[in-house]
Amino acid sequence: MWYLSIASLVFVYWFSFFLADRETKKDHLMSWVVLIIASLLWPITVPGAMIELASKVKSNNQKVKSDNQQNESSQVC
DSSP: OHHHHHHHHHHHHHHHHHOOOOSSSOHHHHHOOOOOHHTHHHHHHHHHHHHHHHHHHHHHHHHHHHHHHHHHHHOOO
16 A cells, blocks of 8 residues: 555656656656556566665755855955
8 A cells, every 4th residue: 555655756856757757758658667567566676766766866056065166266366
């Protein structure tokens, strides 16, 4: 029961991202298959998605920090 409840929540959450994504074709069968399989296998896919998201955030933060340091050094000169 808990498994299906969480799978339903994961599906609804990812479905909202799926609909908001402008690059993904909504009539493409493979997109729907991946969405459904990922929702059913949430114990595997959610941690993987979180790791990927965390790495993107870390990479973005490092880029912003690097850009800020470059801006500060150019203002000093």
